[in-house]
Amino acid sequence: MHRCDLLLSEHLGRWVVVRNMIAAGCLALSLPAIAAGDDALWDIPLEELGQIRVVSIASGTETPLDKAAAVTSVISADDIAAIGATDLDQVLETVPGLHVNHSDQAFSPKYIFRGITSSNNPQALMLINGIPVTTMMYGNRGNAWGGMPVKAIKRIEVIRGPGSALYGADAYSGVINIITKGPEDIGDETIGGRVGSFDTRGGWLEAASAVGDVGIGLILEYETTEGWRRTIESDAQTSLDQQFGTSASLAPGPVNTGVDQLDTRLELTGDQWIFRAGLQNRDNLGTGPGIAQALDPQGQFSSRRVNADFSYQWPDLTDGLDAEARISYFNITQEPENDIVLYPPGAFGGAFPNGLIGSPGYKEQQLRLDVSAVYLAIRNHRIHTGVGSFWADLYEVTEKKNFNPDLSPKGAVVDVSDDPNEVWMPEEDRVNYYAFLQDEWQFAQNWQLVSGVRFDDYSDFGSTVNPRAALIWATTDTMTTKLLYGRAFRAPSLNELYVANNPVALGNTELDAETIDTFELAFSHQLDAQTFYGLNVFYYEIEDLITAVAVPGQVSQEYRNSGERRGHGAEFELGYRPMESVEVSANYAYQESTDKRSDAAVGEAPNHQVYGRLEWQATPVWLIATQANWVGEQDRVSGDSRAPVDNYTTVSFTVRATDFLSDWSFSLSAHNVFDADLRAPSPFAEPVPSIPGDFPMPGREIVAELQYRF
Template sequence: MTTTRKVCALSLALAASAGYAADDNLFEDSLWALSPEELGQIRVTSIASGTITPLDKAAAVTTVITAEDIAAMGATDIDEVLETVPGLHVSPSTLAYFPRYYFRGIVSARNPQTLMLVNGIPLRTLVFGNRGHIWGGMPLKAVERIEVIRGPGSALYGADAFAGVINVITKSGKEINGTYTGARAGSFDTQAGWLLHGGVYGDWDIGVSLEYEGTDGFKEIIASDAQTINDNAAGTAVSHAPGSVNLGRDITEVRLEAGFKSFKARLGYQGRNNLQTGPGVIQALDPYGEFRSDRVNADLTYDFSNLADHLSASAQVSYYYGTQDPESNNYLYPKGTVLVFSPGSTASFPDGFIGNPGYKEQNVLTQISSLYSGSKDHRIRLGLGYFWGDVYETTETKNFTPMFTPRPGGLESVADTDEVWLPEKDRTSYFGYIQDEWQFAQNWQLTSGLRYDHYSDFGQTMNPRAALIWATTESFTSKLLYGRAFRAPSFEELFVISNPFSLGNPDLKPETIDTYELAFTHYLSKEVEYSMNFFYYRIKDFITFAPLNDGTPRSQAKNVGRRKGYGTELEVKVNPSDKWTLTANYAYQKSVDEAMDEDVGDAPNHQIYVRSDYWFDPQWALHTQINWVGRQQRPPGDTRPDLDDYATVDAGVRYFQGQQIEASLFVKNIFDRDAKEPGPASALPEDLPLAGRSIYASLQYKF
């Protein structure tokens, strides 16, 4: 049996395990013809429809990245992994270099259009609608795989599954299967260590992981910042530019997972300490400001696998707690700042322009889903859920008034006053969805679904989906996909009343997007496979902060209009020999502001990624990868030349001594390419620098 036929066989077996009769499936080969090694070579996903499906038959354009892929990349942080996904570009923001995950050219300052899940549970803040600005990265030793939907996911996942969905799946005790300890050291005074233990003990599956990393961050230079502009206007010279971007941080990550029969419980902690502010909170370099964040997530799931004939269900409750705490004064502008409002109208801040916003947040999500597979041709999934979230203890100390003049009392707390940056708010919502997987012919399947969400602060929304999948031949699959998604306005966008630079708008409507996709997967031979898709989308009521034009630098959140985008993505995997694998992808996108009929800008129109994994000895592997990011156009109104394309080359070697010892050495950006990502013309005219050449060595031991 060829590899192509075996891939098709897995489609049969997995579908049968999920409720299909054997003669109802797309292909007729038996799963038992597959060896364990061959099974391990075939990728499956559950993110697209909630049930395990071979990647080529999934009801969405999906990428799966395994723990082995992560190791072959030499990746130490999730951002490095996500940058290899076609159609997804990772770009640093001006807020502590918080990563923005741009799917298919859908760009924004806060990046709330991407939903991140950890084991299927949303990881997001109500305040900003994203993963929290005090992010600090995510280490990877506890990650089993990462599943990514490129395109809408609101029909299953609700709010913010707008441009794409990222699900990080951590290792169970069975997958850890032993005790591992390791350490890594490298450039920028980086030290990291980890300890993982897991296994199956009778009816219990127990896994625990602890990871730590401390780094000073890279020290690339920012030549000009927002304070440079103030200096030019006021005749002062207090800017820290030229100066290095400030990216130091300490990361602690703890995860515990326990499974007992039908129960599964997880507990996670993400601690971020001494996190510096990158180019500064408002793009004026601040070598002193630091933040802290604590994130706790917990979930409990019970599977009713034998609820009735052909009926299974699961119930889940999850809890999230997150904070943003200033650890030291954050200098929005440095000591000696003079702000010029008009000729003869100035405000002096000899101690600096200081603002220290903080908050705490918690939320609870309860949901139940069921799957009925008693019909010959249908699998019907139903779900119901309720969400409650609360942003509380919003705090702020500052030494300026809402009109940007010095406070008479200097640095003061404005918590529990109308001058605090964000009022305390809560939100509730409830939802229900239905999905039908209908195999109406042996080689055809239609997955359709509809989800209804109701929010306490802005109303209701409905989001449908449809995926027509045709197993054209045993080795070729075609898909026609449609989906609508929405993005709920964040609390910052709705309710901020006393921020010096951005104001909320309680009349905002949610953003919506309609996406159409045509996709193909072809197993050309046992050595070559490829997939290709074409997409088109239209966005309504896109939210951005537009200038108030009131003589201050303030802007307000508004539904500013429409965008459209289109493009294509191509993935290829080649196995020239049993020892050598080549993986490559290419993506093209064009995103247009319909009101101006211009490219939205700030995202590459073209991307290419290539990786080679070569096992030149059973104990040695050589890995190389090239990431090319094409020219990035400027947004409308930005007259600077387009940002040049750049290519970075990484290479590494790994050594294994059985399953007991693993050592690696990786060099990143070998040729020390001077790469930059877009920064605002008004504050960072020379853009945001990326890391130069770096080197990392690691050693892991299994007891």
């Protein structure tokens, strides 16, 4: 019997519910019963593991959840449909210990794991099919993110905690791996449409075919929205008006959150190879609260993310040795579509009659080559090793502006892209070489030790070594206990290293990588065939945190390794299935993160979160689901005298009819039904915050979808 997350039926031949051992999703699926004499499933073949829920993100290869050397959540396409989600952020908010906040940069999402947060949120690594989609410019997904639709997603795997021993840079506070659908996942061709609040309209197409032995899968998604135009009462220009005796501010006024999305995913599969290509195109992306937190109702960016990767596998290359090679290319652009108005006309006492205008842009390309192998010929060991290289090139930086580096006016908007004394960022590149080794050793029937280490060498800030260890104990037939340790690092972004000619912040080429050491104790119990629960506690310490520090001179701040933090907390999850047609899942997360030097709360993240979902398959056609999400109050950073951001509760409903007419399906979702006033904390600034009332988030949203399968 699987000693961690399965409670098998005593009646052979019957199907039973299988629960996630450690995952936050509290998901269920079916598994054929296995003979009672099979008291250890750690050695069953991978093809049999396909019948149970597996995760690849924790150890780099497909592994049963009870063997995963991390605290991991898995969210399937069915879960996404039950949530009624249309965007990735709505899905990730259901994961315990992960809160989705929003940045001052066009409201780009911040994925805050266990209270670890910063303006650009480079501490959370996002992968698509195991490949990072991180821009080296900011170390995040890009500030012109513009959301991510969900129709192409097969499942989402989330690590809460470090992952640098496998994934390298930025797998720091957590890792999000998005697995997209391949030809085998699409099945019938599907076309669908969507309408919703905020003047939202969209559609999608899923199609699959085969040419000989080559499978072909294609998914297209398009959506346009005006966004939630909630009001900001006071902005950065409001305080400047008080200083200069002017009335230039556009506040009160609505945030600028419209966007046009086009996403395309293509996958070709052969016997031993996979080719994937993708396009994430964003046009007319609004500037949120304004790039300088002064309302800019007309400012818009465009962004294009193009990716392609090819992998080839050699199963049984020699006895007990499987190998894989992969090459991938990623290109990301961020370009202003019009003049970006940092401060409105009349700003700074009338010195800028047309407004303070600064329109930055950049283009970046990345190339990765990875070779990895799994060796199984040593008894009770699975050795996973790999080497690789990564090259990133910031090959075009642009800027148009009407001010000098000292903020004096130029009089007209000037293209300074080719002037090294004026442009905001020099064109730089980065090279990284790495090697990793990991051993999964089952040293006793009920015990497994996973240990590993990764070495990374960077051309611009040096090298780093990151180890990990996980002791996994199948405590009883239905209980599992884990003791985990991991070290991770966050690479300085190119912006933090090299930004120049910026009156706000200056880069620092002497920066070291941020580091974090995390300790975790995790426990899970499949109480019976209907009930699962799990609990994990964690503690971490952060060194060399990169922050902008006030310095004397013309530039007010410089990036330095000046921060140290510690944090601790716990996450609890519960899954209960009282009958075949009803499923309940819930989780609770607590965290406290403090500055080690001042012992003050880090702030800008909730200390408590509670989430619950009820799904009822009323008939074979109709599914009814409701969910509630309570987010506790969020403390302020040190020095910010504002009251904490209020707690809030959102309640959502989804009704879904599958094949209510032949080949037709329909869903209706209502998010934030009671129109709660959601706020994301705005950054603190002296003498007063630029937006004192925080960032308003979406109110009530209704979405209807109609789909036809042909």
